Amino acid sequence: MEQYKKSVRSYIQAHQLQGVRLLKRLVQEKSVSGNESSAQAIVIEKLRELGLQLDIWEPSFRELERHPYFVSPRSSFLDSPNVVAVLKGSGRGRSLILNGHIDVVPEGDEQQWKYHPYKGDVEGNRLYGRGATDMKGGSTSLIMALEAIIACGIRLKGDICFQSVIEEESGGAGSLAAIIRGYKADGVLIPEPTNMKIFPKQQGSLWFRLTVKGQSAHGGTRYEGVSAIEKSIIVIEHVRRLENIRNERIQEPLYQSIPIPVPINIGRMTGGNWPSSVPDLLVLEGRYGVAPDEKLAEATQEFENWFRKLCEADAWFLEHPVEIEWFGARWVPGSLAEEHPLAQTLKQNFTLVRGEEPIIEASPWGTDGGLFTNIANIPTIVFGPGETKAAHQHDEYIEIDKMVEAAEMIACMLLDWCGVEE
């Protein structure tokens, strides 16, 4: 086994330039939601080169929308294919799904980018561009690991199922489609940008919308009205108290070093329509973090119950209750015991390559892992080379040596997990 691991690691090190080139090509395709096909074409071309058996399909919106875990801002997935490639083993080992999403979030205000978001500029150890870290760099590590095993002529016992899915950034419709299509395995690895930390547990999240009412009046007699902005400040404080309560009770050791394990973030605030009028309506939108071991339904119930207590803070809310709506995206939380063989196998190979122990933490955000854990009942681990802080930011980048190192770790882990046919 040691010899096999040496071979794949040497192969990966010798071919890192090809890996960078692949990532650069992937970054150059602006695969925002609805525009994934040209990036998927590059993945397909590469997987064909490796001689893999391919399954390419456009998920059926009509089929998916009946599923209780389905969320999507879209109304069709035409021209947005999922890609799955299977490397068949001899059949006597454990199988693993390697899952990476091809979609990226929009680049935002281009003025704020120093580097072009879709050129894939390389400077020193960094490759810049939208998706470099989240998560085309992680997917490239997967492909480099796969290629090394194939190129070294190693025959695995278990199957490897590589998935390049759409729609992770909007709630996971692509991975859900792959699950519904029947793909199963003994484990899933998702190389989201964990900055080389191992996340056996992933936070879930949901989006909420709060509508806060006031009463209009002319601004010159503002005391005759009730400002929805001032009432919203009370609502925000109320949300903050719930966040405290929910986080204080979290005992999870993996969250020990995290200031707020499951935050409630208010991301948007919009209200009022005239500077000289007292605003009578305000809308707050935010993200509600759900602990890895929590059920979504319990979490939303707690939120809704908490809002029934809002009138204790201000009697105004008795007759003008805040409207609560769960909308848009939703990520299911996921959880794997740290002692699970999947986590242990990854951990050992991390230590082998790096020469030091990995950091084990729980993720501060949702991933498609929750779907695999909760719907497909497959143990899932999240680990990838991307820089966490660079995700969704301008001048997103990945450190190339980490991408290569992750490829080595994943390749070695695959040998252990799936087993090698001598």
Next chain:
Amino acid sequence: MEQYKKSVRSYIQAHQLQGVRLLKRLVQEKSVSGNESSAQAIVIEKLRELGLQLDIWEPSFRELERHPYFVSPRSSFLDSPNVVAVLKGSGRGRSLILNGHIDVVPEGDEQQWKYHPYKGDVEGNRLYGRGATDMKGGSTSLIMALEAIIACGIRLKGDICFQSVIEEESGGAGSLAAIIRGYKADGVLIPEPTNMKIFPKQQGSLWFRLTVKGQSAHGGTRYEGVSAIEKSIIVIEHVRRLENIRNERIQEPLYQSIPIPVPINIGRMTGGNWPSSVPDLLVLEGRYGVAPDEKLAEATQEFENWFRKLCEADAWFLEHPVEIEWFGARWVPGSLAEEHPLAQTLKQNFTLVRGEEPIIEASPWGTDGGLFTNIANIPTIVFGPGETKAAHQHDEYIEIDKMVEAAEMIACMLLDWCGVEE
């Protein structure tokens, strides 16, 4: 003089139905900004009937925009005429400008109206519709007073200059144009909806825009960012403290019964663009009340200086100062001594008609009066029959008997002020 007053009052009482009919026709013309000409046509027709000398002109945007007091959201006043009619006196008395604006604010959400906003339905003592109270009802009182004097064959010593102007609701470009055109007098009366109170002093106001900065981060790690919403709450509290300071020092007896004489109203709040992101920018828009005896420049300076102290509340603002912008509309404050003959003459005739003393207060909002006081140096008084609270609201209405009563008071006041040629 008593006899003259009796005659005009009898005439007005005998012709109140005609007054209601005129108001109804005016309300039926939707004279929102840019669409004033058909309502002005009705005014013109009526003034021609009275045999008055007319001046009808479209204000020149190019000429106006050079004026330091000019503000307007428009770029042209084509097809938006001002109308001025002069009733010449014998030349030996005091003259008076009677100024009413023809423009109305939009009806807003029509669903909230029980009455049609542009039908002018009459029910009992009320006439409903946009502009009924603000201020086509007041302008109708002016015309009824004028008509009574003419019809009774009374010859005045001083001139009466009736003005039906555009653009009051957007900051007074119509009245500014009339001032620039050279119309002058010994006093101005503006029948804004004061609910039969006399306002010798009028509050001014300006619109401000505050841009508050934060620092973006993923909502799952919101502790790595700085929420522009949370910083905005500090900004709002800071604004509230300034409002306290400014209002505590107001000694003006006319504001004694007003909870907040010169409010600072935050009317709009918009920020953030993604529920799962920490918002890095938030914009607040509001209205800054300016006391009748205050200079606009001093008031804005105080506001700007106050914001320099914001970093004492939170060091964040040292490197991320709030941007302050004065934009859109602006109303100049106005002030007349309560003892001024213009106020006294109105007061006496109020008491004559009503049999009780009027309430004297300072206005909670700006009017075109500030322009007449500050630019043309003409003493100005604001007094009208409209229901203050109904202005800018759905189901706006005026009480017909007040409109008639105001016409009687104004007619009697004109006789005293201008003097009657025996």
